[in-house]
Amino acid sequence: MPQQRRAQVTRRAIVIAAAEEFDRAGYDATPLSAILRRSGVTKGAFYFHFPSKDAVASALIRFQAQVWSKIWQRWTGRGLDPLSTAVELVDEVIRILERDVVVRAGAQLAMRDQETAARWEQLLGGLLRRSAEHGLLRPEIDPAAATRVLYATLVGVRVLSTGRAIGAAQQTGEIWRIVLGGIATADWLRDNPSVPTAAPRPTS
Amino acid sequence: MPQQRRAQVTRRAIVIAAAEEFDRAGYDATPLSAILRRSGVTKGAFYFHFPSKDAVASALIRFQAQVWSKIWQRWTGRGLDPLSTAVELVDEVIRILERDVVVRAGAQLAMRDQETAARWEQLLGGLLRRSAEHGLLRPEIDPAAATRVLYATLVGVRVLSTGRAIGAAQQTGEIWRIVLGGIATADWLRDNPSVPTAAPRPTS
The missing domain is CATH 1.10.10 (Arc Repressor Mutant, subunit A)
Structure with a gap:
């Protein structure tokens, strides 16, 4: 070699x-x-x-930042409406966090920085605010509140997913089904049937 | 003295x-x-x-268990429908966690035990399953999935509430507004107007 x-x-x-x-x-x-x-x-x-353990941590943080940056650019560049962009983006982030230990460890390290954590919520908040401006959210929904709820749910899923039978990626589908059912207009839900908002209830 | x-x-x-x-x-x-x-x-x-620091922790754990037991008995004994019981119960739990450092510290210690954490989710799950049986949830909603989402959201709010401008109790109102909008039937939402499911969006 x-x-x-x-x-x-x-x-x-x-x-x-x-x-x-x-x-x-x-x-x-x-x-x-x-x-x-x-x-x-x-x-x-x-x-x-x-030079140190800390330097490896810095490399992990830089790597996950590059991964997120690419994913963000890819999804925001597709011309989807902002609510669909948020759905697809979150799904991919959660799937990568579940699958890739290098990205997950880097993200965990990055989230120790309060500003990084706040930045994620801002990005998501921007998409939901634009969703409200485009009339994709029900008029009574405050996009900032919806962002806080969605973000808290995603954080909770990450906290709880350790040692669970149901992985974070599967839970994300459940989250979107319920949250979108609570915030999106009937029109948006009808136009986006691939979003699992009405999966049949298990008969068992 | x-x-x-x-x-x-x-x-x-x-x-x-x-x-x-x-x-x-x-x-x-x-x-x-x-x-x-x-x-x-x-x-x-x-x-x-x-006898030890550990003994103080045990006293805190016993104390919070007594508090929750009383609250559980009070709300389940009121004859409310199971969905309203879940809403009121969660609201009171979050308010107490925010207000009372002794209960909060005890709860934090108790939650280190995976079984205790699972027990909370089971109690909430039982209320949502009975809500589904009573026809209070939309037919396409799986109560187990709704419980996982709601529980993850509450955990996330607790994790994030440290150092936030918006307290956990205020966030709980937002959570219910969105989650209930996503899971409850239109009938239940109409019959429970005090639940903040349609607060006006701030005009700012």
Whole structure:
């Protein structure tokens, strides 16, 4: 294996092992030794790539920011109405958080920063405000309140999803079904039948 | 002050100081010295009342369990329909959690036990299942899914309410407005106009 390629493999092993350990035990409770053990990388090799555990955390935070930025650009660039954009965006974010431990660990680290957390709510709030302006929300719904409720629900799902039979992605469908039923106009719900707002109740 | 009365005052000072410290910094991060400092109680007096910090936590857990038990009995004994019972019960729980640091700290400690957390969701789930049986939920709504969404929202609000301009109690009104709009039948919503399902949108 050429040296440059080997260096990439090592760096990637460190990043994944760190993400898995941070995801499992939290950043503060993860010693460097746990990252070394899980990655099978020596201390010398680690310090060749990163000056500290904190530097790995910074790399994870930068990586998740790039992922979100791409997803945001993709969905806002599709010409969907703002409410559909919000639905698709949230669904993809939740699916990625569930599937990809590297993004999930980075997002967990990023959310320790209150401003980052507030930024997510602002983005979602902007989409719901535009949804109200486009007449996609029922007139009695305050988009700021709807954003707070939706955001709290998503945070709660993330908090509760650990060790649950039902994953966060499945729960997101349930959330949209109920929240959209509570905020969207009848017209929007009729025009967007693919949104699972009226899934049949299980007969069991 | 008679000796028995003085002992009660000291015990109460310890419990309140412990609740305030647990609420602020968390149980694990609170040393006994912080409880002593905040309560103004000597170590000797503390050990007269409690064998350990853990024993204070147990007293807080027992106390919050008694509070919830009383509230549950009161609301389920009023003869309201199950959906209204759920609304009133959740509102009172959230208001008490916001107002009373002793109950809040006890609840936080109790929720570290997965079974206690699951029990809350079961109680709420029972009310929503009976709501479905009574025809108070729209036919397409799965009460178990509605419970998961509502419970996740309440957990999210509790997680996010720290350091927010809008308190958890105000948010609960928003949650009910949106969730009930998404799950309750038009008949139930018409018969329960006091539930804030159609508050006017701020004009600002």
